[in-house]
Amino acid sequence: MCIMYNRFTIFNISIPQKLLLLLILLHSYGCARKNFYADTPVVDSTTYQLLQQSPGKVDSVTVQAGRHYERGFIYNALWGKRYRDIWAAPVEVKVLEVNKEKGGLKVEKIGGGMQTISASLVGGNGRTYSLRSVDKRPEVKMPFPFQNLFVSDLVRDQTSALNPYAALVVAPLSEAAGIPHPNPQLVYVRPNEEALGEHKTLLSDNLYMLEEKFNDRRALVGSLKSAENIVSTKRMLENCADSDKHLIDQVAFAKARLLDLLIGDRDRHEEQWEWAVYKENQNYIYRPIPKDRDNAFFRFDDGLFSWILSRKWAQRKFVTFYGDFRDVKALMIKSAYIDARALNQVTALQYDSLAKVLQHEITDEVIEKAVHQLPASVYQLEGKELAEMLKSRRNTLDKAAREFYEALAEEVTIRGTDKDDIFEVERLNNKEIKVIVRRRSDGKVTYRRIFNSFVTDEVSLKGRAGNDVFNLQEQVLKGIKISFEGDDGQDSLKNVSGTNKRSSKTEIRDIEIKK
Secondary structure, X not given: OHHHHOOOOHHHOOHHHHHHHHHHHHHOOOEOOOOOOOOOOEOOHHHHHHHHHOHHHOOEEEEEOXXXXXXXXXXXXXXXXXXHHHHHOEEEEEEOOOOOHHHOOEEEEEEOOOOOOEEEEEOOOOOEEEEEEOOOOHHHHOOHHHHOEOHHHHHHHHHHHOOOOHHHHHHHHHHHHOOOOOOOEEEEEOOOOHHHHHHHHHHOOEEEEEEEOOOOHHHOOHHHOOOOEEEEHHHHHHHHHHOOOEEEOHHHXXXXXXXXXXXXXXXXXXXXXXXXXXXXXXXXXXXXXXXXXXXXXXXXXXXXXXHHHOOOOOOOOOOOOOOOOOOOHHHHOOOHHHHHHHXXXXXXXXXXXXXXXXXXXXXXXXXXXXXXXXXXXXHHHHHHHHHHHHHHHHHOHHHHHXXXXXXXXXXXXXXXOOXXXXXXXXXXXXXXXXXXXXXXXXXXXXXXXXXXXOOOOEEEEEOOOOOOEEEEEEOOOOOOEEEEEOOOOOOEEEEOOOOOOOOOOEEEEOOEEEO
């Protein structure tokens, strides 16, 4: 709930949001609980004692991922029941044998955000793995004054909106869709696990997801074995800006984003992706690898305050997973940056085709198999309902894909590279414009799309460090707003339509205009 404690945004919120914030702060006045979290996830005290005294005698334990999220009727009425039953459900998991699992695991580094206990591990098989805590600690990002107030307990409690076992369900769905994915498994790390060395105190006595990492060449196996490398989103965008031979497979990314819609994953910002790099015809093509499925099946709005907080005029990003798509745009808020850069060429027809492909690939059988990956006690609580909601969303995914496309198509930005680019823009009629981008080095087309004013209000073309050429053809003077913007380099624009007239819907900045 960043609206509560982010000192940089708290003064920029609307009046309704400020009133809501005041109401919540009044409700939450008081001291924070000193012992919010359970001492251990292990249910049975005798087993826990045995783990400490004779750890080798215990190979599996029954745990509760977060029994500290259980609340009474009044609290649930105000803040929602969410996934509290699942967090408190007893689940049997294996004890991680650090020296044996994956040929023997060794800690490479401690990582992850402050909210998650996370370690990068290397197996004896040469692969890298991630050990990520199932429970979260969001209060660590709060400024000091709030950490000691009851409001910090409300922030801690937001984790109850997450399905702790969501990643287990997402993996089979991704497999059916042909989208790269890790294969997570639940593991418990013993108290003071000696095999973890200096990190045994930090990582011990906790429930984790253990899964493959896709962060470098060590992950180039199986379906990724033909790739050249795996890089972060930051590196991918830098490479695409530096060279016109580095290109994003936007259709592959669009398919991955439609899967995000299907599972209601609202948290798909740029750090939630790695990119496999393929060399094809002297070009380098980047294809997405999603990671971190904590926010799939998010449930938030089943309490009075939570319902108010998640309204469109408040914190719209807290959108709840239902059997229908109630707010597609809310699922796009946190991914706006990467979506704008990696989906600016995908057409409505392609989205429709991708949605139909996913509807064909993710069958009822696939969904049932996926949901049965939940622990047995959790499936009894939520499995059947989750399966029905997934089937319902799959059946209407084509409509959601159209909404997704239309939201992205309202304003589109097309960026050049640091090499010399040619931008060709033609107003075909009062409703349509055609945009083509070529490499000046060989004339190869790197971008092509026709925009229609029915869905698009503005198209922006932005040059970068090269000496870019903008060719504008305006046989008509009405339609979509077009803006041209130069950057470093000697950029020039020429009207090739045979007339000196220019549409009032055309803007030119930092570009030399040639006759």
